[in-house]
Amino acid sequence: MNTSSQSGALAPLTGGKLVLATLAVALATFMNVLDSSIANVAIPTISGNMGVSVDEGTWVITLFAAANAISIPLTGWLTQRIGQVKLFVWAILLFVLSSWLCGIAPNLPMLLGARILQGAVAGPLIPLSQAILLGSYPKEKSSHALALWAMTATVGPIVGPALGGWITDSYSWSWIFYINIPVGLFAAGVTWAIYRTRETPVKRIPIDKVGLISLIAWVGSLQIMLDKGKDLDWFTSPVIVGLGIFALVSFVFFMVWELTEKNPIIDLRLFKGRNFLGGTVAISIAYAVFFSNLVILPQWMQQYLNYRSVDAGLATAPLGIFAVLLAPVMAKIMPKSDARVLATLAFLGFAGVFFMRSFYTTGVDTWTLVVPTLLQGIPTALFFVPLTAIILSGLPGDKIPAAAGLSNFSRVFAGAVGTSLVSTGWNDRTILHHAQLAEQTSVNNPNFVASIDALQNTLGGSASQAMAFFESSLNTQAAMLGLNDIFWLSAVIFIAIIPLIWLTKPGKDGSAAAAGAGGH
Template identity: 85%
Template sequence: MHPTASSAPLTGGKLVLATLAVALATFMNVLDSSIANVAIPTIAGNLGVSVDEGTWVITLFAAANAISIPLTGWLTQRVGQIKLFVWAILLFVVSSWLCGIAPNLPVLLAARILQGAVAGPLIPLSQAILLGSYPKEKSSTALSLWAMTATVGPIAGPALGGWITDSYSWSWIFYINIPVGLFAAGVTWAIYRERETPVRRVPIDKVGLLSLIAWVASLQIMLDKGKDLDWFASPVIVALGVFALVSFIFFLIWELTEKNPVIDIKLFMGRNFLGGTVAISVAYAVFFSNLVLLPQWMQGYLNYRSVDAGLVTAPLGIFAVMLAPVMGKLMPKSDARVLATLAFFGFAAVFFMRSHYTTGVDTYTLVIPTLLQGIPTALFFVPLTAIILSGQPPGKIPAAAGLSNFVRVFAGAVGTSLASTGWNDRTILHHAHLVEQASVLNPTFNGAISTLQDALGGGPQALAYFERTLNAQAAMLGLNDIFWLSAVIFIAIVPLIWLTKPGKGAGAGAAGAGGH
């Protein structure tokens, strides 16, 4: 989304300060999509809800964020790029404060929905503002700097979230946004207010927007509540499913016939856009949902503190940040499809390594796959975004970037809900299989229990210890199944990349414009 203001590029200290402010706004937004991951067990405990309900803190933020992303183009035309960016940051600060003071789960979820909604314009606008601040020949530098902050966010999130949760209280994972946001908004306004983009009154597709909210919200609630209500055995889940389907079909028909659609669905008719968007969205859903489950398992079954669980996931950033500038140089000389394929095989290898974990896994064995995962993470976003945007005429790039972002972010929310449910179901299944072995007719079981009784001094303690061990083993086997399936999915979606054709078009120059 390139600015229409024909201002000269910034230089010197002003450019450094402007880049810092815009990058901090991006960082704050991306950080908030992952900072809660390790704090979920603590938040759930403090608010007296289950960890599954606590996961809504992540999924509802992502769903609200996904809905507001496609509105960025319309809002920019109505309000102006700089005003919209500054207002989005300030509202993000207010919603972060509301998250921090939330006394119960409903209030926290309402604040997170608001936070996700106002965060929508931050990613596309931060790219547009940065691209307008640098000379044209330096646009790849601008995008590399942007990609670095966008990559550091999800990586720093779990470590920072864990440290804050353990040292202070979970509220501070939200309060931390207040000084960062106020600084970013103040500096952005001071430097850019003279560079505002022209404003014009453009109509909004109200029916399209309402039907978009209807199907996204009902589908997300269905996925989040499904497990608690026993899925389609519940009339509530059936009703939500039917409503989501009907409103989605209505949305599709309406958007295809509307003159100014909120989402330009016709973009999916392009081979590159379709293949690239589906590939990046499925990959992101698997990538993000595993980032949520791993800390939960470490805290729930390996007795890791929040901060330690965060530190185990943090090495993901080492290679991701180191390779970001390399990608800027590599991209123009390489076939994006080859880089994306290498990334998917890399992810598959990492998840395959994880699928062999045991309950006695040591920290080194946990950290190595996470460290290696940084390599495919760096190779993943930029090439696929280049494929998605290649061949698009310049006027379509904002819409294409916005739509692919919407699909990807929403896929992350759906993936997290499905992965949580899948882990729970597989754990129950493995628990049932393991209990079958725990019979008084099984001499191995009897021998183990009598050894435990001798060691722990009594029958009840021995059985309680056995049950705890059984639960941990079942959860481990269930998670291994999720890791294994994740590896298979990454291999299975490789052909999608090769359905696209290597394009040289307006989009290639905006390789990063789809965002993280």
């Protein structure tokens, strides 16, 4: 979003009003980012309480992300129709309402419906919070405003998993959604009290209805296909084949329509720019790998290592420590650095972290789990800002809102797709490793017979009890090997996409760098 007209017409806020306004806007951002990660550690509990598989429970995350991705490109049009401040406050209040609906949901379909609503109304919160903050500070202090914004956005990954785990274990998973209610009401109330006299101009402009409907059609059908593919045995199922064909046809129609529409909902012509194309593809693939691993790591810890939700959360929480500490540093070094070098260092850092994880064993201790997560905070700090700066560099000012919206749409949707693909990939690799390990479980294998006899003596039970224990160990080992494959492939992907960064042109566009701070 662009606040130049607003900041040009209105004086910056000062004193206590500025502090309170920053707190309110930051809390709205924090609430949104928190909700993207807080459910991760609660998925096994939610799934168990609702009598569904963990794979089905993962829909709680992916459908939120898909709905969020669809609504992001609508932010510019809605802002012009409703006004920046009103839209921001309404988005917060609807987020509060949908959070309450999530909390009271008695079954998975109702929870998923509430999460879709929550993701949809969350779309405008991130870009508007950044725009409102920039309009509140003097121009020379914009880097400080964006550093505060980035710190708020990165606190979510620290607090989310640990807070979600503690609430789930100590109270009920419903409270991971209920906590948004007081935070949201405070943020909406303070924002309205301070900013209602600082509203942006409103004008009636047409919306690309055909583009919007076709966007919802292909994104929705593709996401359902990816989420249900594993359960329905992929393309042996006529349902999956039908969804795939519908998604493909809708996508092709969407592309043709948007490229010929005068006022498209998504300006695909932006991909003609080398920096926008390379940067957007790189950040989307990277975020898909980054986010999907954040989802499956705590699931594995709870399902196979018997971690409680709160312990899984605490083990993954250190991710945000370096990300927060380095956020102000990034604001200072970005204008003086080549963003391509910083982004390359980020990808190398991610590759190193995932390579470390690819050597995990079923006997892994907490310290070995925490160290890569702590180190991952360093490339996380180097990740969003430089890549978004590359994406927006060289663009005229009037194109930056559309470009930011499209790149955010691509990134968030890639996160949803990546989560579905990685969950499926982990399951497939686990099945493969289970089959390979099970080949050794034959009565003709003297080592296997000796192991069962030893187990029977140790457990003091029957042969069937010993076999059940052995099968459980086999499942755990297969899941570990499958996850190691995912970690190794994740490291390879981060290395493989580095050339995308270097296809872009070098640039030190100040406005792009500033806008890049909103990449979270």
